[in-house]
Amino acid sequence: xxxxxxxxxxxxxxxxxxxxxxxxxxxxxxxxxxxxxxxxxxxxxxxxxxxxxxxxxxxxxxxxxxxxxxxxxxxxxxxxxxxxxxxxxxxxxxxxxxxxxxxxxxxxxxxxxxxxxxxxxxxxxxxxxxxxxxxxxxxxxxxxxxxxxxxxxxxxxxxxxxxxxxxxxxxxxxxxxxxxxxxxxxxxxxxx
Amino acid sequence: xxxxxxxxxxxxxxxxxxxxxxxxxxxxxxxxxxxxxxxxxxxxxxxxxxxxxxxxxxxxxxxxxxxxxxxxxxxxxxxxxxxxxxxxxxxxxxxxxxxxxxxxxxxxxxxxxxxxxxxxxxxxxxxxxxxxxxxxxxxxxxxxxxxxxxxxxxxxxxxxxxxxxxxxxxxxxxxxxxxxxxxxxxxxxxxxxxxxxxxxxxxxxxxxxxxxxxxxxxxxxxxxxxxxxxxxxxxxxxxxxxxxxxxxxxxxxxxxxxxxxx
Numbered sequence: 001x002x003x004x005x006x007x008x009x010x011x012x013x014x015x016x017x018x019x020x021x022x023x024x025x026x027x028x029x030x031x032x033x034x035x036x037x038x039x040x041x042x043x044x045x046x047x048x049x050x051x052x053x054x055x056x057x058x059x060x061x062x063x064x065x066x067x068x069x070x071x072x073x074x075x076x077x078x079x080x081x082x083x084x085x086x087x088x089x090x091x092x093x094x095x096x097x098x099x100x101x102x103x104x105x106x107x108x109x110x111x112x113x114x115x116x117x118x119x120x121x122x123x124x125x126x127x128x129x130x131x132x133x134x135x136x137x138x139x140x141x142x143x144x145x146x147x148x149x150x151x152x153x154x155x156x157x158x159x160x161x162x163x164x165x166x167x168x169x170x171x172x173x174x175x176x177x178x179x180x181x182x183x184x185x186x187x188x189x190x191x192x
Numbered sequence: 193x194x195x196x197x198x199x200x201x202x203x204x205x206x207x208x209x210x211x212x213x214x215x216x217x218x219x220x221x222x223x224x225x226x227x228x229x230x231x232x233x234x235x236x237x238x239x240x241x242x243x244x245x246x247x248x249x250x251x252x253x254x255x256x257x258x259x260x261x262x263x264x265x266x267x268x269x270x271x272x273x274x275x276x277x278x279x280x281x282x283x284x285x286x287x288x289x290x291x292x293x294x295x296x297x298x299x300x301x302x303x304x305x306x307x308x309x310x311x312x313x314x315x316x317x318x319x320x321x322x323x324x325x326x327x328x329x330x331x332x333x334x335x336x337x338x339x340x341x342x343x344x345x346x347x348x349x350x351x352x353x354x355x356x357x358x359x360x361x362x363x364x365x366x367x368x369x370x371x372x373x374x375x376x377x378x379x380x381x382x383x384x385x386x387x388x389x390x391x392x393x394x395x396x397x398x399x400x401x402x403x404x405x406x407x408x409x410x411x412x413x414x415x416x417x418x419x420x421x422x423x424x425x426x427x428x429x430x431x432x433x434x435x436x437x438x439x440x441x442x443x444x445x446x447x448x449x450x451x452x453x454x
Binding site for chain 1 (some may be wrong): 198199202206207222231232234235236238239240241242243244245247252253256258259260262263266267269334336
């Protein structure tokens, strides 16, 4: 049976640094997923994964098991992602939510035309619209939304990760959803 | 009937918060709210359409392979008492017993920047490198442990029946007390109880030796020997000293720069 995260953390704290490998192997994929959702770039997500585990190793003595190790790791991932995004502002090329070409592309998104290159193009454009909508969120809103929507964390857990009161975490999720809804409802309507 | 607010619809979508059953019942019976809920659901499902690059089961091992050299570099830079604490703790898991644990004791290494060091003359124009500070620290800690070992050895081997002249050991112990206190306080501040305990045991013996009258009485010598034996203090200090020397040699060997980005 695999040792629990807390048992492995105890070993690392006690100086068995190689035990950290178990934590890395166990959580890398979820850290990558979260980092990718937050940064939107594969290479950025890889950098965040490395930086997250490096910081976790440095700070592991401070981990006091008041939350799960995964929640603690999410917190580091979010911080690393925000740091990276602040250091590397994207230059210009975000798709505009009001781009008529995107709307036209969305209109071509016919689920029955699976092999249609136009549909492929439309699908890509919808992805771009989704990405633009996600980038339209603040760092806090995006983090709260990603953890709620994709990672299934409760609003209370999100508050712990983002160091927010539960009410503030809840409002971050609400604001994120409302922004995404406004941006994506036209696409969703066309996909019906 | 009160319709569901946008926020209540969000909570219903994520099935979170109080009043879930009432909200669900209302959405089921109210076409307007049901329509808004479906619209919200459609919009949020669109978010999921963006693909995520796949990472298979071997990804964790790949991450570890890239990370390990950086962690090794981090380990070398950990404050010395953290490594000491680790060394004092983990072998117990495998070997049992406090004395057996110390057979593998002390990876003493790291930077001195967090250790209170006495001022050493005029302010330097440029800070020494981490490697230089590490060498200075290791030399200081190594010397401290070596001199402590000599004092403890001399005291432990005084088996004569009468009073003994310990003036040399007293002078050395007096010198060592202040430095030992600094190291112990640093360990306490860092929350490393195991290291603090060892240094506290050492300090207690050093203070007693330094402050006792010389020649020391038979009873004093017997009491110190008992303290040294009971805590395995001489053994600990000897092993730690040898590990510090190993670390000194290691620190003198240049290491390749750690990779800082991927």
